[in-house]
Amino acid sequence: MTRVKKTRKTGPLAAAKKTQPEWEKQSRAKAPAKATHKNKGRKPGSRFNVSDGQRQSSRVASGQATDDPRFGSKKPIQLIRPDQLAEATKPAFDRKAALAELNAIENDDRLQALLDRADEGDELSATEARYVEERTERFAQLAEQLGIEIDDSDDVDDLEFDDEFEDDDDR
Template sequence: MSAKQPVRKPKSGGKKESQESAQAGRERKRAAKRKGLKAGSRHSGTQSGGKGGKKDQKDPRIGSRKPVELVVETAKPQAPKAAPVKEEKKRGLTPEQELAAIENDERLNGLLDRLDEGEELSPADLAWVEEKVARHQQLMEELGLVEEDEEDEEAEPASDEELWDRFLDSDYKPEPKP
């Protein structure tokens, strides 16, 4: 004969749980197990703008639509162009200041040195140098610093002793820098 299993009987006087409270307890237990956002929230998440929200939203995965060159073309080496220099001849400068600015112009001095050495300048540089030299001459004449003696130009150069005497006798007074 086979042995019979004991049957359990509910305890008397025990507290019975109602159907609603049992269901609420199960929901709380399920909610406690889940952590984080619900699946697929990136695409089905909030919609901005109500109607037509899908059209306005851009997919953040799509980048720029600007075409990218796949082959880089090498440019032909070109001769360096002379940098444009601002004109120092301004309305507010006095003739003395303008003359000092032309005499202290480093670009002009460099180009004149290159001309003295026998180098050839570009047409743009040569035109610029001629313009500055002409303006310098004009300012010298305006200020009365040039003596127009045609006889001195045709005469032979002075001897070394005369040049030294002129050099030593001259009163050199540099202008103060502004």
């Protein structure tokens, strides 16, 4: 038996279309049409399919020599409202926290050891000197904020005074 090739042509062998009853045709006609979406924004691909007239006018207006329309404004945008910024810049002075920090600096063993070494005449390394400088500056700053006066006088006078009393006790 010979082979018969398949064809796309419809002929007497193709299935006949069903005819729809009249009432189905009417119900489809009465169905509400889909709501059309309003066009919001530009069409897809519009940044690359800009007409030549618009390209030249935008290039002249913006002073840019680039063809890429993605470049936007370089104007800085403030991300925080000005009234919030004003509140953030005025933190309340916490006296208890300042006193606690001042006491922590006074009781810092490392700082005391480094100050003793410096008083004895030993040279401190750069990191140690920086640490001493930072701590003493912070101490002075906190004392000024709290209204505490720092005595810059030497403690040697006090030691000599104590030595005099010790000699009297031995007699």
